[in-house]
Amino acid sequence: MTTLSIFHQSKPEQAHTVVTDPEAIQNVLAEHGVHFDRWATRELSVEASQDEILEAYADEVARLRQNWGFQAADVVSLTADHPQKEVFRQKFLDEHTHSEDEVRFFVRGQGVFYLHFDDQVYALLCKMNDLISVPDGTRHWFDMGPEPEFTCIRLFTNPEGWVADFTGADIASRLPRYEALAGEV
Template sequence: MTTLSIFDQNQPQSPRSVTEDPAEIRRLLAEQGIRFEQWQTRDLPADATEAQILEAYAEEVAALKAECGFQTADVVSLNPDNPQKEAFRQKFLDEHTHSEDEVRFFVRGQGLFYLHLGDSVYAVMCQQSDLISVPDGTRHWFDMGPEPEFTCIRLFSNPEGWVASFTGEDIASRLPRYERLAGVA
């Protein structure tokens, strides 16, 4: 279930609030300038290709491109049997920013976005059908868990794709990881 847990950066072990109400999640994130939507999912085969996935969501992707000026869209997918899963997980676990919005639509599976906003950290457990758009310059990180299983559509303004600027802060290491927040620990 999609969940938003809000932490105080100075007391990061326990959230000060948690909600699973999609309307409340949308409202709380919107107050912080974060776009959160839930799209109608499509029935796709488990082995759907990137082309099939992008075709299934062509209308929504085209609307976002037109509205926000995105140039490209692709699909990223990771499964628990991937031998590089730990390296992929580590790549995104440190706080970073981007010079463009980071947009993800979860076609299947789940992942945890942490958004460092002022003195708070908003941990958003995104699930199938969730779209999140993290504005450029927003300090954040992503945890896919030790057994990642997700497929996401990504949209980019920069044709080079995912380019991060790491902050060097250690806050990501002080917050509960995916295992605890997903209840799999």
């Protein structure tokens, strides 16, 4: 189940609010300019290619491109047997921002987006069918867990793709990781 856990940065060990209703999650995140949505499931094999995945969601991707001006879309997939899974996990675990919106749609699997607003951190455990758009300039990080299993469609306004500006803050190291939030302790 998709879950939004809200932490105060002075008490990062304990969520003070947990939300599981998708409409309530959408409303809470919208207050911070974050777009959250759920798309209908498509029957795709685990081995589906990037082209097959983009074709299956062509209408939704086209609508986002038209409405938000995205220039590029691709698919990223990571599995527990990937030889560089720890390197990839570490790459996204530090707080950073982007100069464009970060948009992810979970075709399969799950991961946690952490969004840092003022003195609150919103940890959104995204699951299959979840779409999140993190506004440019938003302090955030992503945790895919030690045994990642996910496939996401990514959309970009910058054709160069993912470019991060790391904040240098240590907040990400003080909050519960994926394992705790996904119930895999």
